[in-house]
Amino acid sequence: MHASKSPVERKLAVEEHLDSSFSTTDVLSISDLHCKYEKTPVVQSASFTLHPGEIGCLLGPSGCGKTTILRTIAGFQNIDQGEIKVDGKLIASPTLSQPPETRNVGMVFQDYALFPHLSVLDNVLFGLNKKDKNTESKALEMLDIVQLKELANRFPHELSGGQQQRIALARALAPSPKLILLDEPFSNLDTELRRSLSLEVREILKAQNTSAILVTHDQEEAFTVADKIGIMMKGKIQQWGTPYDLYHEPANRQIASFIGKGCLIPAKIESSHGVSSELGLASSPHPLLHSVGEEVDLLVRPEDIVFASDSPLHAKVTQKHFLGASCFYDLELPSKQRVSTLLSSHLNFEVGDRVGIRFSADHIITFSKETA
Known part of the structure; x- marks a missing residue:
């Protein structure tokens, strides 16, 4: 009987097979x-x-x-x-x-x-x-x-x-x-x-x-x-x-704003994993690459804004785009800052309505403030 290979040996064998099966030359x-x-x-x-x-x-x-x-x-x-x-x-x-x-x-x-x-x-x-x-x-x-x-x-x-x-x-x-x-x-x-x-x-x-x-x-x-x-x-x-x-x-x-209809709002680094903004305090699973106390811009994508009827934060609907199963809303925060959200069309808000919202993001993305 042959001795079975260790996990490391099996991994090396697989990598060797892959190396021999595929060209390493870039097309x-x-x-x-x-x-x-x-x-x-x-x-x-x-x-x-x-x-x-x-x-x-x-x-x-x-x-x-x-x-x-x-x-x-x-x-x-x-x-x-x-x-x-x-x-x-x-x-x-x-x-x-x-x-x-x-x-x-x-x-x-x-x-x-x-x-x-x-x-x-x-x-x-x-x-x-x-x-x-x-x-x-x-x-x-x-x-x-x-x-x-x-x-x-x-x-x-x-x-x-x-x-x-x-x-x-x-x-x-x-x-x-x-x-x-x-x-x-x-x-x-x-x-x-x-x-x-x-x-x-x-x-x-x-x-x-x-x-x-x-x-x-x-x-x-x-x-x-x-x-x-x-x-x-x-x-x-x-x-x-x-x-x-x-x-x-x-x-x-520039990429953050270009991809996915995101917008940037003012925020502040509160800890190595925490950032606060008008939308509240948000926690990042990964360390934020800024100093505590630093003023930053927080990326907010439409899916980061969720409807919350019990939220103390309300935003005004300024535009509505009906997409069938969902509606795309442009919202104005109390500070006049604009954000967007994509909600089920069953909620069916109208322009001028005030909507309870909450910030809920899996990825926290921040950028240093641009200097003039």
Whole structure:
């Protein structure tokens, strides 16, 4: 009989197996990227990596530089500083720019960019090697993956917007690229279709173990599709992390305000785990990174404000947005400070009502006061 392995030995064996089963090379590596149009900086000091099978997202308002980064990866835009590597190979630097067709990168455009005079099948065939005898079967396989094989002989104008988007994805996946780039791919679709298609696209990419970068200004879309998100503002990536990290551990007050409709209210550090504000005393399970007595700003998200009819604290309803199962309320505290809350629509308050509320947060997030 062989002696059974200790827990440490079993852990080492598992880690060794994982190391041998998965590539350690990042599919995408961007280091200290700078870009400018004429003399105007558009992207500054952007750095992030994408692991095999990961879906990343660049999220931010229009004009923040996210599409420019996508264009540099695709090869449509030169860079002024830094490096871009795909699968460990340098594809772009200030002195090197590989042609787009040699980068092993696929792209799905905002307007789908399908050829109107070609059938669905021929659109997917377009990016494949015509000398390969299996091109048609490969294209049909891609159409089957996006569940549109039965429409192979139709033309793009005969398809819905969602179907055209899936055809564009099938065409991008057909050559088996290392990386797929998605430039605002759902922006032309209605809300319900955008939500369902974003889930479908994630499932397809995960089933193919294909890495991807999505560019969007829609937070819900980013959180639905991506494993990692980079928040971009004014040409800089403010934070790169999981949706959970961005929401519960924002790196700065700009991200805190941008993600999740949060607001910041004045507060004071009372102890290593306690902070007081107009909403009352709140306790943090983790030590607060401020000195006792320090004046700070407390992040308050809609889910942190709960209805409490017996609370001594009342807020005035200033706006109401009916969402079906819930209502989103903007509230004014006695100090005129504004906060928001999301409550069951059964409560059904009206603008002008005074509502008893209580602060109830699992994560206490504070920021030092900004100085002029």
